[in-house]
Amino acid sequence: MSSDSSQSPPSRRGLIAFAWVWVGAPLVYGLYELVQKATQLFTG
Template sequence: MSSSDSTPNPPDRRPLIAFAWLWVGVPLGYGLYELVRKATQLFTG
């Protein structure tokens, strides 16, 4: 019996991490999209 068999598995936090990345990434991506769009309008007239 190895030591890994006796330790309980930690809870799987991958869904929480994915949700956190989306929570930050979606508004950030939208903000960058709007920034590029407005900067393009500003410099092209």
């Protein structure tokens, strides 16, 4: 194999980081809301 797939070109790293934030931010927010609702449900 001539190409090394473990290293991304610098132009793609920004895109990959943006994609992780794009998916991760709503995921973290959703988990936070889930914990808040579960806490209210079980503590009254």
